[in-house]
Amino acid sequence: MAIPWSKIRTEWLKGGITQKELADKYKISVKTISNRASKEGWKNQKGKIREKVEENIQERIACARTNRLEKLITAQEDMLDALVDLAARLKADPTKFFDEKGGLRNAESLTRALQTAALTQRDLYSIKNIDQKFMAKKWKEEQKLQRELKAQKEVTEQTGQMVVYVHKPAEEQESGAGE
Secondary structure: OOOOHHHHHHHHHHOOOOHHHHHHHHOOOHHHHHHHHHHHOHHHHHHHHHHHHHHHHHHHHHHHHHHHHHHHHHHHHHHHHHHHHHHHHHHHOHHHOEOOOOOEOOHHHHHHHHHHHHHHHHHHOOOOOHHHHHHHHHHHHHHHHHHHHHHHHHHHHHHOOOOOOOOOOHHHHHHHHOO
16 A cells, blocks of 8 residues: 555644654654654754744734724814815804804714824824723732742642732722721
């Protein structure tokens, strides 16, 4: 029975399977596959494939970012044009925008336009709002705590000591410190 080398090579280059698994699958020795792979330079080919895939991924990411920025810039320009138009109409005939008592009739639409402008600006320049800043800070603190717990666990495993952790909320820690 002839060994299907092109099929074996293709499977190995695709990834997700070891030479040992291929040897078991095709009922040949690992050494035979290893020798063939060395002789034909399969590792170099796999490296070139990885580089090409990585370039392709980076190119797609760059295109997606460019498209997103183009959409944001277009949305911002449209929104700013609408605000400029609104300001021009307000300047031309303020009575259309204010009632007899001086109240703004179109306050809701003006507020919405300004909110959209602010959100678009934040998104365009990747500026975080207060909630996003809080969530990022919380995530960092959780990651730090996880790292500390992992380090403590490693130390206790090495020394054979048992450590019991008690978590106190920040309010309790502050009130307990003054006692």
